[in-house]
Amino acid sequence: MMWTAGIVCVGVGSSPSSVEAFFVRFSGSDTAAELAFKRNLVTVLVSAQIASYPVEVVHPDGGGEITGAGFGRLDICPVGPAIHNDFYGITGSGIPAGAQLVFETLSTTVTVTPDLVRPQWVFVAALPTAVPIGRNFVRLEVGGWVSNSVPVDVSAGPATVIRALYSGAPKSQPYTIALVANAGIETEAGSLVGDPLLTNRAGFHDAVGFCLRSLLTASEDVVRQGEWDREIRFVAIFDATLPSDDANSLVHELTPNVMETRRDRLTTFLSRYGERADIVLVIHASTTHDRASAWFTTDAAQPGTPYSYDGIAHVHGHFASTPGSAALSVNMNRRGLTPLHECGHAISDFNNGRIVDLYVDGTPGAFVVNKKFRAQSADAVPPLLASYDGTNFPSDQQRDGLGYPAGWKSYHPAPIDATRPNVMDNYWLAFDDPQRCRLDLLIHPWVRDRLRAKLMR
Amino acid sequence: MAETTGIVQQLTIVPGIAMACIWIGPTPTNTELLFVLREPAASAAEGAFANSMVDALTAAAVARREVVAIHGDTSARITALRVGPV
Numbered sequence: 227m228m229w230t231a232g233i234v235c236v237g238v239g240s241s242p243s244s245v246e247a248f249f250v251r252f253s254g255s256d257t258a259a260e261l262a263f264k265r266n267l268v269t270v271l272v273s274a275q276i277a278s279y280p281v282e283v284v285h286p287d288g289g290g291e292i293t294g295a296g297f298g299r300l301d302i303c304p305v306g307p308a309i310h311n312d313f314y315g316i317t318g319s320g321i322p323a324g325a326q327l328v329f330e331t332l333s334t335t336v337t338v339t340p341d342l343v344r345p346q347w348v349f350v351a352a353l354p355t356a357v358p359i360g361r362n363f364v365r366l367e368v369g370g371w372v373s374n375s376v377p378v379d380v381s382a383g384p385a386t387v388i389r390a391l392y393s394g395a396p397k398s399q400p401y402t403i404a405l406v407a408n409a410g411i412e413t414e415a416g417s418l419v420g421d422p423l424l425t426n427r428a429g430f431h432d433a434v435g436f437c438l439r440s441l442l443t444a445s446e447d448v449v450r451q452g453e454w455d456r457e458i459r460f461v462a463i464f465d466a467t468l469p470s471d472d473a474n475s476l477v478h479e480l481t482p483n484v485m486e487t488r489r490d491r492l493t494t495f496l497s498r499y500g501e502r503a504d505i506v507l508v509i510h511a512s513t514t515h516d517r518a519s520a521w522f523t524t525d526a527a528q529p530g531t532p533y534s535y536d537g538i539a540h541v542h543g544h545f546a547s548t549p550g551s552a553a554l555s556v557n558m559n560r561r562g563l564t565p566l567h568e569c570g571h572a573i574s575d576f577n578n579g580r581i582v583d584l585y586v587d588g589t590p591g592a593f594v595v596n597k598k599f600r601a602q603s604a605d606a607v608p609p610l611l612a613s614y615d616g617t618n619f620p621s622d623q624q625r626d627g628l629g630y631p632a633g634w635k636s637y638h639p640a641p642i643d644a645t646r647p648n649v650m651d652n653y654w655l656a657f658d659d660p661q662r663c664r665l666d667l668l669i670h671p672w673v674r675d676r677l678r679a680k681l682m683r
Numbered sequence: 684m685a686e687t688t689g690i691v692q693q694l695t696i697v698p699g700i701a702m703a704c705i706w707i708g709p710t711p712t713n714t715e716l717l718f719v720l721r722e723p724a725a726s727a728a729e730g731a732f733a734n735s736m737v738d739a740l741t742a743a744a745v746a747r748r749e750v751v752a753i754h755g756d757t758s759a760r761i762t763a764l765r766v767g768p769v
Contacts, residue, residue: 259701259721262730266703266737267696277745284697296695296704297744303690303711304747317690317710346710378747388767390749393689396708396715400688456713459688500767 227275234268236292238283248283248290267295274298278361278377302366302373305392310357312385313431313462314350315392316366316376321345324368329357330375341435344442346456347392351435352428353380385427387465388499391438394459399545401680402459403441404496404503405434408510408553410470412478412488420470421477423511429556430464433509437554440565445662446649448673449569457681461501476508477553479515487551489521504680505572506551507565516555518564520571522580523550531679535595536613540578542676544683550574562660563653570650570665573673581669584625584651587634596650596669599635607637611668615675619668626651639668684762687715687752691744696737703737705761707752717752717759736764 228235232252239245250264250271274281280298285291302318316327325348327338336357342349348366359382363375394400407430408421423430438460442450449455468474476495477485492506504523525543532541550572558564574581579595582588590599598611598621607630611621620640626647630637641648642664646656650669653660665673692714693706701721708714719740721733743750743766753763 256698257701257723258727259723259725259730260698262721262734263696263698263701263703263737266734266741267698269738270694270696270741273741273745279745282695293699294695294697296693299693299711301711303692305690306747306749319710319712346713390688393709393749396687396689396713398685398687456709500765 227271234271236271236283238281248285248292250292267292270295270297277379278363300374300376302376304364304376304378306386306389308353308357308362308364308378308380309385310355310359310380310382311352311428311431312383313389313391313434314353316348316364317346317392318348318366318373319346321348321366321373322368322371325366325371326368327364328367329362329364329378329380331358331360331362334358342438342442344450344455345453349391349435349438351431355382385464387467388461388463388501391434391460391462392458395457395681399502399683400457400459401677401683402461402501402503403505403507404501404549405437405460405462405507405509406476406495407464408476408508409465409468410472410475411485411510411512411515412475414479414481418470418472418475421475421510421512423509423556424464424466424468426511426556427464427466429511430462430509433554433556433558434462436558436560437507437509437565440563441569444563444566445643446563446566446664448665448670449677451674454677454681461503463496463499463501465499476506477510477512479512480519483515484517484519485510485512485515485553485555486519487521487553489548489551492549492551503549504546505569506549507569507572508551508553509556510553511556513557516557518552518554518558518568520552520568521550522571522574522576524548524576525578529683531675533615533675534613535579535593540593542679543575543578544680563649563663567649567653570669570673573676575676579672579676581650581673584636584638584648587631587636595672596639596666597636600637601635603633603635605635611637611639614668614672622648622666628652628655639666641666642670684753685756687717687754688749689714690747690749691740694740694744703740705740705752707750715759717754717761719761736761739764739766742766 237245284294305315366373526545530541552568706714751765
């Protein structure tokens, strides 16, 4: 590019030795608006040159004066800055399973295997330090499939405090799942102590990667079916500067070893970072209270999508007044389905349908979608569990192969996979791999309908 | 007012009509088309404000930073903009 006598000359081409000359003319007859947008246009061209981005320029046939310009189109999009040991992601469409990130400089090529691959998103929990600092070109590739190469500037740090891992549907208030590093713990005695997680950023990143894999790659496809996850916003917050005060202590201990979210603190906490979530997964590092738990969502009263359960009218609320939430140990067993299981609770609603654990008998009371009770434990399990939106759903006669204990009165919906425990049951008893467990025939469409209502809001 | 959040996937400037078109979304193919327009009758201050938003969107596009574009509920014209820390 060159500036001379009211004209900016631009060479556009695939290499310095193969360019075509164009120009932007700042004319005395231009309006103030035209001059200002020509200045914007030149800024685009300068930015593209400095960042090694392709550009597209518009000009008359046979003429060299640029009348419009923009960045060239690429088939992938890096998300946010590339920082060693920070989250990193690349979005696109039709990304094949097994895709890897390839970072290239003039002298080095580094291949990074992502923690998650979805058709629209490749996610790395911690960008390896092997990727050279400075200008790289990154692409995705697997087999014969290769994306465009995109320039990125890699830095050593510092890692970000809040990061949009995937920005979700381009609209107001997309359905959002936030993954938060907890700063303080309310003990059983009622005091507030610091959460050691804030000194274990690497552990937080690994846990976030596990949560995303659990939600989006396990055999249970309730979230990802139809690629609905391309409309969901995922955000991570790790703020090592937070004191363990009342506002930042997002979990509390329950005897003997359960950690539970302080659900009424979550919305205010997130708003300080400009976020609003439907589900909040709070990661903590307690070594004494490492058993996970979840709270149901409390939907806002309006608007909502109506549905019927056993002929009674209910509503899937479109927004949460209090998000669903789960407290998850940073050291949770990676063989299990803890994030998916707890999200099963969290996505359901206090007043319009709870999804509860199936590995305990429980007692009748609040409106529960996935459990009913016989009058006596000796009574036969009824053939039908419930009618949902006019369709009858059978009950599980065998309790997904585990068998109902003799004293239990509760019974459940029939499973999708009768050979393995329900995701909401004791999936650790799966004969092969808990990751292969599914939900049941009722909860799957119920959650899908509820998710659809919220995604389409 | 509505807010559209995402990465600036594409940005095109057309000085002849004093407009910038901006595609915002999570992926290159999942975007919302919005625009910044400088009205002929706009004051110098209003015009400079619009053009400064275009500069911010340009910088965000290159850095792959997420932006929040604010526009009317039934309008694609960006009237305000937020660029967060990341």
